[in-house]
Amino acid sequence: MPKFPGIKGIFLDEDPLIRQSSKGVKGISIPGCGLKKSGLKKDESAYINAKYIRKNSPKLPEVSEPTVVRHFTRLSSWNMCVDSVFYPLGSCTMKYNPKINEKIASLENIKNLHPLMPVFSIQPVLKIVHDFNKVLCEFTGLAEFSFAPQAGAAGEFSGLKIIKKYFDLKGEHRKMILVPDSSHGTNPASSVLAGFTPVEIKTGKAGMLDAGELEKFISKDIAGIMITNPNTFGVFEKDIKKIAEIMHQNGSFVYMDGANFNAFLGSAKVSDMGIDLIQLNLHKTFSTPHGGGGPGSGAIGVVESLRDFLPVPYVKSSGEDDNNGNDAITITAMAINNSNDNKNKNCCRTFYELAEDKKYTIGRMAPFLCNFAVVIRAYAYLLSLGRDNIGSVSEIAVLNANYIKKKLGVILSGSDPFEEGFCMHECVFNDKGIEENGISTLELAKLLIDYGFHPPTVYFPKNIHGAIMIEPTETESIRTLDNFIKAVKEIRFKTKKSKAIKSPQRTKVGRVNEVLANKQPVFRY
Numbered sequence: 001m002p003k004f005p006g007i008k009g010i011f012l013d014e015d016p017l018i019r020q021s022s023k024g025v026k027g028i029s030i031p032g033c034g035l036k037k038s039g040l041k042k043d044e045s046a047y048i049n050a051k052y053i054r055k056n057s058p059k060l061p062e063v064s065e066p067t068v069v070r071h072f073t074r075l076s077s078w079n080m081c082v083d084s085v086f087y088p089l090g091s092c093t094m095k096y097n098p099k100i101n102e103k104i105a106s107l108e109n110i111k112n113l114h115p116l117m118p119v120f121s122i123q124p125v126l127k128i129v130h131d132f133n134k135v136l137c138e139f140t141g142l143a144e145f146s147f148a149p150q151a152g153a154a155g156e157f158s159g160l161k162i163i164k165k166y167f168d169l170k171g172e173h174r175k176m177i178l179v180p181d182s183s184h185g186t187n188p189a190s191s192v193l194a195g196f197t198p199v200e201i202k203t204g205k206a207g208m209l210d211a212g213e214l215e216k217f218i219s220k221d222i223a224g225i226m227i228t229n230p231n232t233f234g235v236f237e238k239d240i241k242k243i244a245e246i247m248h249q250n251g252s253f254v255y256m257d258g259a260n261f262n263a264f265l266g267s268a269k270v271s272d273m274g275i276d277l278i279q280l281n282l283h284k285t286f287s288t289p290h291g292g293g294g295p296g297s298g299a300i301g302v303v304e305s306l307r308d309f310l311p312v313p314y315v316k317s318s319g320e321d322d323n324n325g326n327d328a329i330t331i332t333a334m335a336i337n338n339s340n341d342n343k344n345k346n347c348c349r350t351f352y353e354l355a356e357d358k359k360y361t362i363g364r365m366a367p368f369l370c371n372f373a374v375v376i377r378a379y380a381y382l383l384s385l386g387r388d389n390i391g392s393v394s395e396i397a398v399l400n401a402n403y404i405k406k407k408l409g410v411i412l413s414g415s416d417p418f419e420e421g422f423c424m425h426e427c428v429f430n431d432k433g434i435e436e437n438g439i440s441t442l443e444l445a446k447l448l449i450d451y452g453f454h455p456p457t458v459y460f461p462k463n464i465h466g467a468i469m470i471e472p473t474e475t476e477s478i479r480t481l482d483n484f485i486k487a488v489k490e491i492r493f494k495t496k497k498s499k500a501i502k503s504p505q506r507t508k509v510g511r512v513n514e515v516l517a518n519k520q521p522v523f524r525y
């Protein structure tokens with residue numbers, strides 16, 4: 001039976017191009033190049049190792065240009081993405097990514113870089129990595145960052161390896177890392193990978209870690225604590241300074257999972273909170289597209305005493321002091337200190353190299369320096385915001401989340417587990433409200449697709465019953481938020497169970513068997 005793609009929604013079983021192939025069909029036709037045949041030997045094996053020479057030509061689809069264009073244009077619309085819909089996926093900071101970042105990352109000189117190019121030919125690239133490092137130091141109050149880790153979890157792993165190496169060198173065998181139950185799932189996983197045993201601490205009633213509770217766990221076996229702040233409930237850890245003091249008195253480290261940095265970017269420094277190490281997810285806070293398992297950057301930052309443990313290589317500058325006239329640093333410093341004095345703008349002669357001279361380095365965390373395409377996007381994002389707007393990123397992100405918290409708190413009455421007080425960049429509800437209407441969290445998520453919204457994060461954090469976790473981010477307008485709230489209101493008060501179990505209905509494919517899709521994925525058509 002022929003399959004018709006239609007024009008709306010998701011169509012998950014369109015034939016792949018190879019099935020649309022007809023022998024002899026050409027996508028493009030171009031005239032011959034007019035060059036004479038070379039005098040090279042015909043036998044390829046003279047140039048290429050025989051085992052790499054294919055015996056049969058590859059089976060490539062033979063299709064026309066419009067077939068290819070239409071196929072991929074349709075494919076590109078299958079996903080719900082941040083360019084097409086509101087994407088309030090809690091814990092993921094799915095903010096809209098300004099297209100200027102893409103434009104900069106695709107400039108010829110940048111997209112054609114090769115990691116093995118000699119350093120003298122990539123001085124501006126190294127300068128950007130170097131300067132952006134300083135910007136992050138300015139934002140956090142820490143001493144140095146490494147861009148080697150290519151995901152948030154890889155940043156965590158690097159940080160924990162540093163802590164491990166620190167104690168190993170000291171001859172102390174501290175085996176445990178404290179992990180609050182409000183932490184991201186990657187935290188205990190990274191602890192185990194780095195050779196520690198994670199020890200769970202329960203969060204108090206207000207969704208915060210209690211310093212008193214923490215004291216009970218302190219011993220010389222504790223290497224550190226991994227704390228997400230604001231935590232995955234969207235709550236700021238008010239006791240953070242006290243927690244850091246307790247840890248430091250015990251000679252332990254405070255690692256902060258900084259994936260939620262969007263909540264206070266440009267408004268507070270983690271060094272003031274007593275943090276020793278942090279990873280920043282550039283692919284969240286600094287507006288790089290993510291979510292498809294694509295490239296990321298979990299830049300890891302440390303205090304002065306741990307600088308020598310960072311991964312190698314790193315960008316080292318020599319020559320004149322390059323702090324003067326560094327636009328990005330000046331902008332950042334001004335944003336944080338709210339000052340207006342423009343320092344001197346003289347340019348300086350500095351040479352940048354890729355150095356490996358870190359005495360206690362944990363080694364390489366990436367094949368080369370970093371995911372430069374992500375770093376350059378982050379840098380472009382920052383510079384295009386400008387100093388006046390950096391602080392407003394977190395202000396609006398927090399405002400939007402609180403707007404949702406208040407408005408939905410009323411609709412989903414009694415289902416906000418932290419009704420008291422304000423949240424930071426995201427808010428979380430339990431399923432009490434919708435349950436009264438016979439609708440489950442999963443059904444709410446599926447129904448929202450029919451309203452044209454990407455579902456929020458569901459059933460996470462695990463300790464909130466039927467959790468619905470919403471992170472609107474700063475890039476959404478009040479109009480979008482109001483529409484979303486209206487949709488939830490209709491679902492809560494007007495939607496029948498019979499409709500809920502069938503949702504989504506406005507997509508070409510309705511409810512899929514998620515368990516089967518996970519257990520028996522079909523990769524080949």
Ligand SMILES: *Cc1c(COP(=O)(O)O)cnc(C)c1O
Pocket residue numbers: 091092151152153154184186228232257259260281296298
């Ligand atoms: C996203 C996230 C991580 C993991 O980051 P990845 O880049 O996906 O590895 C860790 N912690 C928190 C709080 C997060 O939101």
